[in-house]
Amino acid sequence: MNSISMKALPIMFLLLSLTGCWNSRELTDFGFIMGISLDQTEGGGIEINAQVYSPTETTGGMGGGEKSAYTNIKTKNESVFDGVRDINRYLGRVARWSHMRVILIGEKFAKEQDIGEILDFFNRNEDVRLNTFVIITNGKAVDYLTVKPFIERTVSQQLQTIIENSNKYTSKTIKAKMLDIDVQLNSKSKTATIPYFKMNDEKPKAPYSSGVAIISEGRMAEHLQPRDVQQVLMLMNEFKSGIIEFPCLDDGSQKTLKMETLETSKIKTKIKPNFSMKPPAIHLFTKIEGTMGELRCTTITNLGEEKKLEDHIKKIIKKNLESVIERMQEEKVDVLGIGNKLYQQDPALWKRWEKEWGDIFADIQFTSDVEVNVKSTGMPIGEKVTGE
Structure with a gap:
């Protein structure tokens, strides 16, 4: 057998061992x-x-009609x-x-x-x-x-x-x-x-x-509701970006309530649970940074006015967060995953509390702190564009 035949023989065996497309399927x-x-x-x-x-069928780059x-x-x-x-x-x-x-x-x-x-x-x-x-x-x-x-x-x-x-x-x-x-x-x-x-x-x-x-x-x-979802995402530390609305500082003199806005750039929430007592105590700390999106009735021209506005926003957000927590406790739905944290920290304690966790969650003592930092008013001067 010549050298060409010797080289071709392995290739023939390989070709015979290959499977066909008997089970192929078309698009x-x-x-x-x-x-x-x-x-x-x-x-x-x-x-x-x-x-x-x-x-749809296409001809020459054109769509196939209706x-x-x-x-x-x-x-x-x-x-x-x-x-x-x-x-x-x-x-x-x-x-x-x-x-x-x-x-x-x-x-x-x-x-x-x-x-x-x-x-x-x-x-x-x-x-x-x-x-x-x-x-x-x-x-x-x-x-x-x-x-x-x-x-x-x-x-x-x-x-x-x-x-x-x-x-x-x-x-x-x-x-x-x-x-x-x-x-x-x-x-x-x-x-x-x-x-x-x-x-x-x-x-x-x-x-x-x-x-x-x-x-x-x-x-x-x-x-x-969508507004409540914002508070839940803040508490879950999953707030990406968005607009926080709050009433004007001087809302008492307004016949129609005007809203101003803060565009968030960073929101972080830390949850510190204390499971040493029943029901547990949970402390929440939320830090918010952002720039002013709208100033309809507030003026910020000095640090004092800026601090006053930050405190006002903090008060509104704190109230909204506590309202959502209260609603979750009323429904006995642990959206924040407190039970998961308990299991991670103390599996034995979770096993004892698991069957009555809904009632325990409803009785948890939540405390919250909020910090708001306005990084920019959005304009060279922190005044509303239009006068009264």
Whole structure:
């Protein structure tokens, strides 16, 4: 056997050992789910609506006319998995979940069903990304998938961007991904926070962020308004950036209450628990830095006036923080995760208190201190632009 044959023989064996493409699948075999809604039917079943991306034909860079970028498919079943599998009966393609943006859960469903159980299928499905956002909706969740998006190709994408930007620039909602909710619901406090959406009453219809739904023991227990969410994020040390409103110093002489604003640049909160007694004592210290956004009726031309304004803002924020804490204690929802801190510090004590933690949390003695530093008035002189 010549040298060429000797060299070719190993290559032939390698080629014979290679597998073919007998099990390959084309892109056209799949339907990509962008968003899904879950509602409870009158009979107690589950209504699922899946928003499937519908690619449009393009010619020479031009769009494919008026064809919608998505289609919605509805199924009704007794379980999420069975309902999801039935999507194939209508779609004619295999549902793929790797591009899903949001999971919408109707408020009625969230109050009567365990959120952990609802999300169980998605957690077990290896195709679903754990960074998918979850939203609780006012009214039926399906209504939020049928509106026309403003800019994005699908309303599912629009809902995702609303959450991201509302949290980043206003701190009036919370980003809740599947992984975040799993961690929170499996923590000792068993309390999670999920963005809450409403629909406007005007035309065209548009969904908007409207605070946060508090999930306790698996079910929706409370709805926090956007302003309250700011206080909760401050206490959780997760406040990104935003605007803090406060009434003018001289509000007593105003027929209509005027509000001024502080644009925050930094907010830090430290929680110091004392679990040596029952109920525990918790001290909160919140430090806020920012610049003035609006001065409608206040003048700052010297250090004395600046200090007076800082004290005024501090008083308002302290009152708001204590109001939110009082509300959480009334509902016995440990949003701050105090129970988790207790477990980390003293697992044995947590084991003794765990069964009655709701009542213990309601009796905790919270004390708070707030420090406010106005770094800039926003103008060379700290006077309001218009005179009286």
